[in-house]
Amino acid sequence: MTRAKPVLLIVEDERTALRALKLILEDEGYSVLEAACGEDGLRLALSEQPELILLDIRLPDIDGLTVLQRLRAGHSDAAVIIMTAETSSANAIRATQYGAFDYLSKPIHDEHLLLLIRRALEYRQLEIEVRSLRTGGTSAEAGVPGMVGHTPAMQEVYKTIGRVADSAATVLVTGESGTGKELVANALHQFSGRRGRPLVKVNCAAIPGELLEAELFGHEKGAFTNAVSRRIGRFEQAEGGILFLDEVGDMPLALQAKLLRAVQERTIERLGSNAPIPVDFRLVAATARDLSTAVAEGRFREDLYYRLNVVVIALPPLRDRREDIPLLVQRFLARSERPVTIRQDALDKILNHDWPGNVRELENVITRAVVLAPGGIVTPEVIEFPTLPSATAGARCSFWESQVPYRDGYWAVLRRVESALVKAALREAGGNKTEAARILGVQRRLLYQKMAELGI
Numbered sequence: 001m002t003r004a005k006p007v008l009l010i011v012e013d014e015r016t017a018l019r020a021l022k023l024i025l026e027d028e029g030y031s032v033l034e035a036a037c038g039e040d041g042l043r044l045a046l047s048e049q050p051e052l053i054l055l056d057i058r059l060p061d062i063d064g065l066t067v068l069q070r071l072r073a074g075h076s077d078a079a080v081i082i083m084t085a086e087t088s089s090a091n092a093i094r095a096t097q098y099g100a101f102d103y104l105s106k107p108i109h110d111e112h113l114l115l116l117i118r119r120a121l122e123y124r125q126l127e128i129e130v131r132s133l134r135t136g137g138t139s140a141e142a143g144v145p146g147m148v149g150h151t152p153a154m155q156e157v158y159k160t161i162g163r164v165a166d167s168a169a170t171v172l173v174t175g176e177s178g179t180g181k182e183l184v185a186n187a188l189h190q191f192s193g194r195r196g197r198p199l200v201k202v203n204c205a206a207i208p209g210e211l212l213e214a215e216l217f218g219h220e221k222g223a224f225t226n227a228v229s230r231r232i233g234r235f236e237q238a239e240g241g242i243l244f245l246d247e248v249g250d251m252p253l254a255l256q257a258k259l260l261r262a263v264q265e266r267t268i269e270r271l272g273s274n275a276p277i278p279v280d281f282r283l284v285a286a287t288a289r290d291l292s293t294a295v296a297e298g299r300f301r302e303d304l305y306y307r308l309n310v311v312v313i314a315l316p317p318l319r320d321r322r323e324d325i326p327l328l329v330q331r332f333l334a335r336s337e338r339p340v341t342i343r344q345d346a347l348d349k350i351l352n353h354d355w356p357g358n359v360r361e362l363e364n365v366i367t368r369a370v371v372l373a374p375g376g377i378v379t380p381e382v383i384e385f386p387t388l389p390s391a392t393a394g395a396r397c398s399f400w401e402s403q404v405p406y407r408d409g410y411w412a413v414l415r416r417v418e419s420a421l422v423k424a425a426l427r428e429a430g431g432n433k434t435e436a437a438r439i440l441g442v443q444r445r446l447l448y449q450k451m452a453e454l455g456i
């Protein structure tokens with residue numbers, strides 16, 4: 001709905017508070033409707049379709065949360081900001097769970113309120129755009145990856161995704177480990193015209209260099225000793241779709257040159273053959289490392305860097321968007337089969353942590369807390385942060401990198417690392433393998449395989 005002035009509805013029973021708010025908002029150029037009780041508010045919300053609703057929790061007839069629920073059940077897509085006199089976050093969290101954009105505690109700080117309103121309106125606009133993108137597409141809505149967060153940095157991310165998803169541009173996704181780089185790749189795929197075609201993911205850090213080449217380019221039968229049959233590589237598998245190169249900064253230099261050629265010429269050659277094969281893929285790359293440093297240090301090709309650096313989506317570390325933490329916590333709690341709530345002091349403990357492993361670390365901490373929560377209530381005691389630098393793998397791992405005993409040889413070191421990973425996860429999970437696999441973010445099958453291999 002496009003109107004000259006955004007329409008705001010205030011639902012508040014205290015007359016003086018309502019008047020004051022109305023003046024401030026009108027001064028700011030909004031058109032303001034008012035309601036003194038919940039039922040009136042609901043009626044106005046549905047008949048006038050305001051862009052945004054400021055909703056008091058305590059109202060004379062029905063409480064704000066009930067209003068919110070009924071709004072969501074009815075036909076209103078207004079952004080809702082809850083105003084509450086209580087400091088308890090339980091209501092606030094429930095409010096965000098019912099779809100409120102944010103909440104403010106009274107007394108209301110005008111500047112903060114105005115900022116929040118601007119943000120909520122922008123966010124709502126974006127949601128509407130994304131929704132129309134979705135319904136315009138063919139894919140099922142259920143598959144759309146849910147990214148949580150409404151801080152300005154995240155809004156930038158959504159906007160960029162919206163802007164570039166449908167283009168052919170190469171996208172570079174940057175951000176520390178666990179910030180959601182893969183989610184962005186998923187979203188780009190979902191919102192692009194290539195959504196009906198494959199999204200092929202390759203983790204360049206997980207595959208040793210010499211295997212990575214065959215993985216990407218494929219090979220002909222007899223191309224090397226173990227090549228007993230022809231194998232189609234990832235470039236060809238991604239035909240018509242998107243190739244996601246995760247941890248692209250870890251790709252060996254020689255291979256970078258081949259990648260550059262594939263990107264420029266849109267043809268590849270399988271190993272053991274020199275027949276060029278045309279390939280149609282869109283490239284999305286991700287890195288937790290700073291590629292410009294890698295270029296300066298000669299570990300990454302400058303020409304490839306410029307090729308990848310066309311559109312950059314930079315994901316903020318979680319500690320720089322703490323306002324999103326309550327929403328994320330709520331999202332992760334909601335995954336539990338039994339109803340679980342969180343106590344304020346536990347939430348405070350979470351808010352004060354630095355989150356070096358970002359959203360993934362938060363997800364793991366909550367998943368574990370849910371399992372341990374006494375009586376379905378998360379208390380500070382069940383919030384435990386990993387002590388190993390495991391959660392800081394990737395960009396923030398320089399200690400480990402400088403100490404790595406490379407002289408012991410590649411496979412020996414890998415085995416030790418794998419063994420330490422599996423053992424630590426099993427220990428933390430109290431021996432529960434499903435839980436250990438979840439902590440490590442791997443399939444249970446892989447965990448079993450590794451345990452067998454390593455004799456654990």
Ligand SMILES: Nc1ncnc2c1ncn2[C@@H]1O[C@H](COP(=O)(O)OP(=O)(O)OP(=O)(O)O)[C@@H](O)[C@H]1O
Pocket residue numbers: 146147148149175176177178179180181182183184288328359360363394
């Ligand atoms: N904004 C978000 N909202 C909800 N969940 C998120 C968000 N960002 C990340 N996650 C979750 O955190 C986990 C890590 O996300 P993802 O794998 O996309 O991060 P990453 O940046 O690729 O990490 P890494 O560098 O370690 O591979 C996933 O389980 C993902 O669902």
Ligand SMILES: [Mg+2]
Pocket residue numbers: 181182246
């Ligand atoms: Mg990743």
